[in-house]
Amino acid sequence: MVNFIKPDASRNSQRAQVLDVLGAALKAVDPVQAIRHVVVGSDNNTLWIDGRAYNLDRIRRVIVVGGGKAGASMASAVEELLDNRITAGVVNVKYGYTAPTNRIEVREAGHPVPDQAGVDGTRAMVELLRDTTPDDLVLCLISGGGSALMTLPVDGVSLADMRVLTDVLLRSGAPIQAINTVRKHLSQVKGGQLARLAHPAAVVSLILSDVVGSPLDVIASGPTAPDPTMFAHAQGVLARYDPAGEVPASIREHIRRGISGAFQDTPKAGDEALADVQNVIVADNARAAAAAAERAEELGFNTLLLTTYLEGEAREVAQVVAALAKEIAATGQPVPRPACLLLGGETTVTIRGNGKGGRNQELALAAALAIQGLEDVVIASLATDGTDGPTDAAGGLVDGETVRRGERMGYSALAALDHNDAYHYLYSVDGLVETGPTNTNVNDLVAVFVF
Amino acid sequence: MVNFIKPDASRNSQRAQVLDVLGAALKAVDPVQAIRHVVVGSDNNTLWIDGRAYNLDRIRRVIVVGGGKAGASMASAVEELLDNRITAGVVNVKYGYTAPTNRIEVREAGHPVPDQAGVDGTRAMVELLRDTTPDDLVLCLISGGGSALMTLPVDGVSLADMRVLTDVLLRSGAPIQAINTVRKHLSQVKGGQLARLAHPAAVVSLILSDVVGSPLDVIASGPTAPDPTMFAHAQGVLARYDPAGEVPASIREHIRRGISGAFQDTPKAGDEALADVQNVIVADNARAAAAAAERAEELGFNTLLLTTYLEGEAREVAQVVAALAKEIAATGQPVPRPACLLLGGETTVTIRGNGKGGRNQELALAAALAIQGLEDVVIASLATDGTDGPTDAAGGLVDGETVRRGERMGYSALAALDHNDAYHYLYSVDGLVETGPTNTNVNDLVAVFVF
Numbered sequence: 001m002v003n004f005i006k007p008d009a010s011r012n013s014q015r016a017q018v019l020d021v022l023g024a025a026l027k028a029v030d031p032v033q034a035i036r037h038v039v040v041g042s043d044n045n046t047l048w049i050d051g052r053a054y055n056l057d058r059i060r061r062v063i064v065v066g067g068g069k070a071g072a073s074m075a076s077a078v079e080e081l082l083d084n085r086i087t088a089g090v091v092n093v094k095y096g097y098t099a100p101t102n103r104i105e106v107r108e109a110g111h112p113v114p115d116q117a118g119v120d121g122t123r124a125m126v127e128l129l130r131d132t133t134p135d136d137l138v139l140c141l142i143s144g145g146g147s148a149l150m151t152l153p154v155d156g157v158s159l160a161d162m163r164v165l166t167d168v169l170l171r172s173g174a175p176i177q178a179i180n181t182v183r184k185h186l187s188q189v190k191g192g193q194l195a196r197l198a199h200p201a202a203v204v205s206l207i208l209s210d211v212v213g214s215p216l217d218v219i220a221s222g223p224t225a226p227d228p229t230m231f232a233h234a235q236g237v238l239a240r241y242d243p244a245g246e247v248p249a250s251i252r253e254h255i256r257r258g259i260s261g262a263f264q265d266t267p268k269a270g271d272e273a274l275a276d277v278q279n280v281i282v283a284d285n286a287r288a289a290a291a292a293a294e295r296a297e298e299l300g301f302n303t304l305l306l307t308t309y310l311e312g313e314a315r316e317v318a319q320v321v322a323a324l325a326k327e328i329a330a331t332g333q334p335v336p337r338p339a340c341l342l343l344g345g346e347t348t349v350t351i352r353g354n355g356k357g358g359r360n361q362e363l364a365l366a367a368a369l370a371i372q373g374l375e376d377v378v379i380a381s382l383a384t385d386g387t388d389g390p391t392d393a394a395g396g397l398v399d400g401e402t403v404r405r406g407e408r409m410g411y412s413a414l415a416a417l418d419h420n421d422a423y424h425y426l427y428s429v430d431g432l433v434e435t436g437p438t439n440t441n442v443n444d445l446v447a448v449f450v451f
Numbered sequence: 452m453v454n455f456i457k458p459d460a461s462r463n464s465q466r467a468q469v470l471d472v473l474g475a476a477l478k479a480v481d482p483v484q485a486i487r488h489v490v491v492g493s494d495n496n497t498l499w500i501d502g503r504a505y506n507l508d509r510i511r512r513v514i515v516v517g518g519g520k521a522g523a524s525m526a527s528a529v530e531e532l533l534d535n536r537i538t539a540g541v542v543n544v545k546y547g548y549t550a551p552t553n554r555i556e557v558r559e560a561g562h563p564v565p566d567q568a569g570v571d572g573t574r575a576m577v578e579l580l581r582d583t584t585p586d587d588l589v590l591c592l593i594s595g596g597g598s599a600l601m602t603l604p605v606d607g608v609s610l611a612d613m614r615v616l617t618d619v620l621l622r623s624g625a626p627i628q629a630i631n632t633v634r635k636h637l638s639q640v641k642g643g644q645l646a647r648l649a650h651p652a653a654v655v656s657l658i659l660s661d662v663v664g665s666p667l668d669v670i671a672s673g674p675t676a677p678d679p680t681m682f683a684h685a686q687g688v689l690a691r692y693d694p695a696g697e698v699p700a701s702i703r704e705h706i707r708r709g710i711s712g713a714f715q716d717t718p719k720a721g722d723e724a725l726a727d728v729q730n731v732i733v734a735d736n737a738r739a740a741a742a743a744a745e746r747a748e749e750l751g752f753n754t755l756l757l758t759t760y761l762e763g764e765a766r767e768v769a770q771v772v773a774a775l776a777k778e779i780a781a782t783g784q785p786v787p788r789p790a791c792l793l794l795g796g797e798t799t800v801t802i803r804g805n806g807k808g809g810r811n812q813e814l815a816l817a818a819a820l821a822i823q824g825l826e827d828v829v830i831a832s833l834a835t836d837g838t839d840g841p842t843d844a845a846g847g848l849v850d851g852e853t854v855r856r857g858e859r860m861g862y863s864a865l866a867a868l869d870h871n872d873a874y875h876y877l878y879s880v881d882g883l884v885e886t887g888p889t890n891t892n893v894n895d896l897v898a899v900f901v902f
Contacts, residue, residue, distance in 0.1 A: 072497070213777065304785040306757075309777040311821075312770030319763030320771045323796060326664065326760040331737070334755040334785075345774060370762075 012202045013418060014451055016314045018380050018397060019433070020341065021296045021447060026384060026435065028291030029442045031070045031143070034283035036076040038206065047082075049204050050280040056085060060135035062091030063201070064104050065125040065194070066116075066174055067150035068143025068220060069385070070208050072099035072106050073439040078139060078206075082134055089100035091141055091150040092121040119159060122152040122189060129197045134276075136201035140194065144210030144385075144441040146220025147180070152188040154254055154263075161248040166431035168451070174241040182220055184266055185234040185258060186251060191217070191227035191266035196273040198224075203277040209284035210441045212309055216279050224277050227266035231258035281433065284308075285344040285442045288384055292342050292445060301340035301449070310345025310446065312349045315417060317347050318379075322370030323448055328450040337376070341448040355421020358389025360444055364396025364431065365422040369413050374400035376451040384451055385441035391423045393432040395444070405429045465902055468895035469831050469848060472747045472791065472898060477886065479742030480835060480893045482521045482594070482659060485734035486528035490658065490756040497534075500655050501731040503687045507536060510683035514652070515540030515555050516576040516645070518569075518601035519671060520836070521659050523550035523557050529590060529657075530554060530716025539579055542592055543572040543600040543734040546781070564847040565602035570610060571642060573603040580648045585727075587652035591645065595661030595836075597671025598631070603639040605705055613637065617705040625692040631672055633719055636685040636709060637702060642678035642717035644666070647724040649675075654728040660735035661892045667730050675728050679716035683710035688780075735759075736795040736893045737859025739835055743773055743793050744897060752791035752900070761796025761897065764816035765810045766868060768798050771832075772897055773821030776828045779901040788827070801839070805834045806872020811895055815847025815882065816873040820864050825851035827902040833884055842874045844883040846895070 001294045003129070027033060040048045049276040062085050064078060071093040079086060079102050090103030094111040108116035129138065153162055162183070184191035195203050205224040207216070216225035231413045234255050237245055257263065267273050281287075285308045296303040306324075310317065321343065335341075347359045356364075360381035367379040382395035384390075401411045406429045416425035426432045478484060484610045491499045498505040513536050514527060522544040530537065530553055537728045540555030545562040578590065604613055612790030613634070635642035646654050656675040658667070665847045667676035685706050689698055696703070708714065718724050732738075737759045747754040757775075761768065772794065779790045786792075806815075811832035818830040833846035835838075854864045857880045867876035 040472070213781070304755075305772040305778075306773075306785055307778040310771065310775035312767040312772060313517075313764065316763040316767030317771055320758075320761065320768055320794075323758040323760035323762060324793075327756075327758040330760075334757055343771075343774070 002375065003149060014376070014378055014449065015397065017142070017299055018378050018447060018449055020299065021292050022301055022382050023293035024378060025288040025292035025445055026438055026440070029288045029384060030438070030439045031076040031095055031283065032080070032215065034208065035074060035206060035286070036081070038280055038282045039081055043083060052278055054137060054202065058135065059085040059137045060133065062093065062137050062139065063087055063128050064139045064141065065128060065365040066141030066146070067092035068141070068146035068208065069094050069097050069111070070143035071103070071141055072097055072141060072441055074141040074206065074208065075101050075104040075106055078141065079141050086110040090121055090128060093120055094145055094149065109149050111145045111148045113163070114148045114159060116159065118149050122150050126188065126197055132198055132201035134200045137309050138198040138201045138203045140203060140205040140224050142205055142220045142223065143208035147190065150189055150220065153186055157250045159255055160373065161250050165247050165251055166245045169241050172241040174237060177239065178237045182234045182237050184221055184227055184229060185231050185255060187221070189223050190221035191229070192222060192225055192271070192274060193222035193266060195277045196267050198275070199273040201294045205277070205279045206282045207279060208440060209281050210443055212285065212311060212443060214245040214281050214284045215296045218358070220315065224438050225279055226269035226271065226274055229267070230265050231255055231319050235259060235395055266398065272298045282441055283440065287419030288442050288445055289342050289344040292358070292447065296340035301338050303340045303342070304337035305342045308344035310343045310347065312347055312348050314363040316368035319361045321379060322367050325371055325374065325379060325450055329374055329377055337450050339450045343446040344443060346443040349381055350420035353421060353422050355416065355419040357384065357420050357422035358383060358391050358393070358395070358425060360388040360395030360421065361393060361422035361432070362417070363427055363446065364398045365413060365417050365425060368398035368402040368431070369417065371400050372403040378449040379447070381435060381444060381446045383444050384438060386435040392434065393423060394435040395433045396426045397433050398423060399412060402431055404427055406438040465827070465829055465900065467849065468750055469829050469898060471750065472743050473831060473833050474894065475833060476648040476739040476743035476748035476896055477889055477891070480734040480891045482524040482734065482741045482891050483528040484792045485530070485659065485738070486657060489731055489733045490532055492532060492766065495842065500729065503729055505653065507589060509586065510588045511584065512538040513588050513590065513672040514538055514579050515542065515592065516579060517592030517597070517840060518543035518573070519592070519597035519659065520548050520562070521594035521891055522592055523548055523590040525594060525657065525659065526555040526557055527551050529592065529701070531845060539618060541572055541575045543569055547595055549890040560600050564614070565599045565610060567610065569600050574600050577603065577648055579638065583649055583652035585651045588647040589654045590654045591654060591656040591675050593656055593674065594659035596611045597674070599676060600672065600869060601640055603638055603709045605639055605844070608637050608701050608705055612701050616698050616702055619697045620688070625688060625693040625867045629688040629692065632680040633685045633688050635672055635678055636682050636706060638672070640671035640674050642680070643673060643676055643722070643725060644717055645674035646728045647718050648838045651660050656728070656730045659891060659893065660732050661894055663762060663894060664693055664733045665680045665732050665738065676730055677722065677725055679719070681716050682706055686710060726809060730827045734891065734893055739893050739896055740793050740795040743898065747791035747793070750760065752789050753786035754791045754793070755786055756793045759795035761798065762795045763798055765798040765800050765814040769814045769817035769891070770821055772814070772899055773818050773831060775826065775902055776822055776830060780825055780828055786885065788901050794897040800871065802871050804870030804872060806867065806870040807842060807875060808871050808873035809834060809842050809844070809846070811839040811846030812842065812844060812873035812877055812883070813868070813871065814897065816864060816876060817847045817851035817870050818863050819853040819882070822851050823854040829900040830898070831884060832876060832895060832897045833878045834895050835889060837886040837889040843885065844874060845886040846884045847877045847885050849880050849882050853880055853882055
């Protein structure tokens with residue numbers, strides 16, 4: 001359950017309304033709520049999943065696999081709905097993210113760096129998918145972190161080889177998409193291959209998206225989605241970012257053989273193995289933002305959902321967010337007071353100082369500097385997983401008085417921003433938002449309120 | 452007149468519509484148009500200025516003073532309206548920004564670094580304001596650059612002293628507002644002091660604003676606006692940013708004496724000397740953005756004016772602008788296609804490379820990278836003065852094909868961005884917007900079109 005510990009909502013009704021709106025967003029993307037919303041049982045033993053009917057009378061086995069940080073709560077939600085119909089299941093979660101389940105085995109594994117436990121869990125999933133028939137239903141539970149947590153390199157390539165690959169490519173500046181193209185072609189499950197292993201069973205992927213825009217082939221490296229990349233692309237990445245051949249020979253050899261046709265490439269759109277696959281985004285940033293917008297409208301705010309694709313350096317994005325607040329305050333454009341603008345996505349922070357903070361706290365702190373003196377403006381930025389950067393806060397909440405409040409206590413907001421020390425600053429001025437772990441992750445929400 | 456030389460508007464109707472909308476914005480802030488809009492003569496010898504009546508029969512002399520890059524065209528506009536009623540006038544403009552006039556003397560001077568010509572011209576203005584009476588009308592024409600172009604240090608402080616002051620404060624990281632606080636207290640005209648010199652004449656300032664948000668005390672250092680800063684603030688700035696006492700003794704002495712009451716401080720709100728002053732913003736970013744919005748609506752676009760307070764690092768602001776385009780393209784939020792979003796203000800560029808470009812071109816280039824592959828999206832960014840950075844282009848115009856177009860020609864948009872070389876890249880892919888000099892400056896406009 002969402003529980004805003006701080007700031008004290010009762011102290012200030014403006015803040016209370018902001019937290020009310022953000023709380024509505026978190027509630028809408030709670031994995032249990034979200035799965036219940038999408039997966040609905042009916043009296044005549046039919047399971048409706050996002051509008052598609054599955055006749056449970058004709059289903060022999062229900063197998064659950066998957067991975068991601070929200071895996072445990074997703075597994076609980078599925079158990080609650082299907083209970084004794086579940087035949088078996090294995091879901092990999094990050095160390096410390098486990099929870100009690102009945103029929104689905106929740107296994108802890110390494111994230112963000114994959115480890116042997118992750119490999120073992122993934123191999124157990126593959127075992128469950130052996131000998132599937134068209135009468136089986138495979139439920140795949142996917143959430144953020146699933147790419148590292150569902151790791152099973154092809155034969156001949158070790159986990160150590162994979163780590164060297166990642167190190168080499170990162171060091172030479174390869175973009176993450178390029179790295180993932182190579183990884184998909186060294187995996188037994190990524191890039192739609194998990195769905196191919198499950199074939200000819202019906203496959204339903206319930207996906208909690210932590211990727212801006214929710215592209216199916218990117219979230220957790222798309223284990224049940226068609227993959228647009230090919231062995232030749234993977235080789236192109238190596239040619240460009242590993243000209244010296246530092247990547248292990250096992251990997252180069254596998255890709256070379258892949259190009260020569262020794263192995264099947266990842267399944268493409270239209271592949272027969274993906275014919276009976278339903279990929280369902282059960283929750284993503286758009287759902288959170290829409291729920292926030294709905295709640296803000298209920299509360300009487302003139303509301304605009306501006307984007308769910310927000311990216312950029314947090315402190316610079318804050319300038320734009322502040323510019324939106326200033327216009328509403330000055331002219332009532334694009335919507336008059338009381339107004340609420342919502343922006344979803346995920347910003348980044350280039351670390352220069354050695355302070356403590358997260359992208360949402362940094363965005364809020366920079367916004368505080370930009371809106372100082374402005375009355376009746378509140379800007380909040382929230383990590384929906386409840387953990388903003390390496391802190392116990394979910395984000396920040398600031399207004400036109402925040403900077404002055406700090407000054408009166410002897411703290412400089414500008415200095416805090418210079419040192420990437422938003423956490424301590426916001427803590428001092430009562431500007432942290434704390435939710436505790438939310439068991440979900442659909443990136444961040446930024447809300448601008450002008451009362 | 453606005454003349455879009457490039458890209459060729461006939462080639463592409465989407466581009467033509469974008470340029471049409473931007474052209475409407477430029478037209479609305481053309482100094483001549485803007486002054487005609489605000490200053491209206493009537494049959495019975497009454498001059499209406501922004502709703503206030505001036506009976507020309509009772510006015511003995513009309514004196515014109517002022518400074519700024521748009522000074523020559525503003526002077527022409529005023530001459531056109533008042534013609535032989537003008538008694539005398541002096542307006543300082545930047546070298547090369549002059550134009551023929553009849554009664555108003557247009558003097559060229561140094562900008563951004565003030566020079567003796569600027570001092571001489573400002574002294575000539577002060578001479579014109581000697582012996583004014585309540586029967587005189589002083590028209591003050593203010594535009595961007597006016598602070599440097601209307602320079603007249605107090606007795607005992609030389610132009611060389613002022614340069615040292617600026618150098619010392621800039622070097623120690625003083626923000627521009629702090630520097631201007633000191634400068635106002637070393638000037639005979641800044642911070643409302645020009646209006647005090649004109650007193651007891653009626654004063655009308657016609658102001659073309661190049662400052663985001665158009666604060667009267669900031670534009671050209673507010674020669675006819677109440678000044679919220681005091682000698683004590685100026686001393687505070689020196690104490691903080693010149694602890695070693697590198698600022699010339701003449702300056703420190705003047706401020707010390709000012710605090711002790713030897714001189715009047717700059718006039719504050721409510722000061723009798725400002726009682727008969729009318730400050731009129733004849734054009735600013737808000738006017739340009741509103742005209743663009745009006746034109747976009749005429750053309751059938753669902754239009755939102757999001758802000759006229761846009762600030763931030765250009766390439767990061769571009770991320771947010773692109774995020775807005777992506778949402779409209781994907782979901783039709785916050786407004787459905789065909790959509791036009793407008794953002795005004797002025798971004799900044801932190802130069803890392805040694806390429807050629809300007810903030811608007813850099814914003815456009817970064818946006819091109821962020822929207823690549825997106826169909827029917829055009830993003831344009833325009834400097835309203837027609838000169839974006841040290842280039843002959845006014846800005847950039849990009850779409851989802853821009854990056855691929857460059858790739859086909861062997862150019863990397865990413866590399867160009869890394870080197871701050873937007874100009875050459877956009878030139879190659881036909882993505883420059885060129886207007887020639889517009890004789891105005893109300894900062895920048897960014898337009899997002901989703902067709």
